[in-house]
Amino acid sequence: MGGVEVVVEGIVKSFGGNPVIRNATMRAPAGRVTTLLGPSGCGKTTLLKIIAGLLFPDSGRVLFNGRDVTRVPPEKRNIGMVFQDLALFPHLNVYDNVAFGLKARRIPENEVRRRVFRALELVSLNPGTFAFRRVTELSGGQRQRVALARTIVIEPEVLLLDEPLAHLDFKVKQRLLREIKRLQRGLGITTIYVTHDQTEAMEVGDHIAIMNEGKVVQEGEPEEVYERPADSFVASFFGDANIVELGAEGLVAVRPEDVIVNPDNGNADYRIPGVVEDKVFQGALVRLEIRVDTGRETVIKALVPKGSGSYSPGQKVIVGWKREAMKPLRE
């Protein structure tokens, strides 16, 4: 299949004079999963709906494999979208929900049946048990699977997922996340996965685009974005970060796991004295919050292995890090 590459260029969209997307440019590589990560209200759902064709932008372009589809309505785009609240058809049973897109394409009844059953199997719903159930009788995870089956059954060129796992509990979420990945790899559909959850974004995405206040502020491979965050927003939203202003270096980010507490001589290029303010046990790691004075009062977060010495609030320590742990930020 190969899939299509989706490119979004300079999208601007306002609702009633209220700018929601100020300038969004991003790329979703063919056949891969791109996560669109951002805090709620940053415009990511709106951008997804523009890619779907459910909304048209005020300016900018949407390209599928170089073809301009900016003003093509969704029914002519061959996309599949899973909505945040799933949006299953409440008056139809599981079979008719999944068959909907095939019937819209006027596919013959016997092929509809074959493909609906296969799609249900792909999302691990036994057709014999579930096909003729009402969607209102299903659990959250099962409804989620129906929504996914309804979308992939039409073999879309682009799969758009809008926080599809937002309302599920942790375990179901983990399992479905793995299944979505497996399914996507098997089908090779270009997928854009919207989420506000950074762990979900890291887990599922081959490529990541981070949005803030209506702009795509950085995109790239997750590791690359983590290692070289463009600004303080990215540094602290994608992973955790200490943002420190150091005279000569300017504004830098230091990851908590790169902070060394009471470093040996020569082990750290920067050292600042501080006082432990809080200590949070996190299982394998212990999170320390250390108040330091870098000209202005700052709290440095440090993650240390649980056995690496005992620290308690009030204790005086030195925090330090290596030169290469500092990530310069713009602004």
Add this chain to the structure above:
Amino acid sequence: MEAGGHETPERIGDRRLAQAILYAPLVVFLSVFFYAPLVWLSYISFVDQDTGSLTLRNYLEVFTSPGYLRVFAISLAIAMETVAATLIIALPAAYYLAFGARSGERPFLIAGFLVPFWVDFLLRAIAFKNLLYVLGLREGYVATLIAMVYEYLPFMLLPLYASLSVIDPSVIEAARSLGAPRSMLLSRVIIPLSMPGIMVGALLVSLMSLTEYIVPSLLGGSQVFTVGMMIYSLFLEGGLWGLGAALSIVIVAASMILAFYASRLLAVNRNAV
């Protein structure tokens, strides 16, 4: 059932009494002004007015005389056509109100639609009669139908709007994203999901228009003679109480059957949603 779960018989008795007191005024009112007259009405429908003995003659005449059947047929036709016309006019408007209108303009659109109905019913019917003359329309079947549609439009529009406005807009987006053209969106998603509203609207409009008296007597001219007019004339002009009562009972029974089936269909539909 109750929180706590240990209710004494006295407590239950107290609650029953409180409930009875709350409900009593309605029961007394309806008993005096509706149920008792209804019982009396059904009694006289079985009485031969000349001999005073019990009889089925009134019903026999209502069901067999071509005159009555024609009146039934006209009333039913007007009612069904009123339902169809109000539905056709109200559905697009209700759709626009629910999905097209901005939330700021919605109250104004609804108010603009309802203001005419704050004017007294009889007054509007009389005004309508004059308006028809101005427009060059004659009294008769068409004029009656237009006026009925005008009278009953809100009873169709409001339930339709209510049922459309609870449809999740993303369900419509989902249908579009799955490739549904407009016609399929309407026939497979919007109409099925607004069925409860359509049923309530159709039920209200058909029940009210079936026995409508004022509009056809003001605007029907000599061609239109409806059940409502027939009942009026049997009771108050002909003095044929037995026949009038039988006809009334038939209409009440028909309305109840209609309402019963509609509510059953509605219940089935609600289960589906």
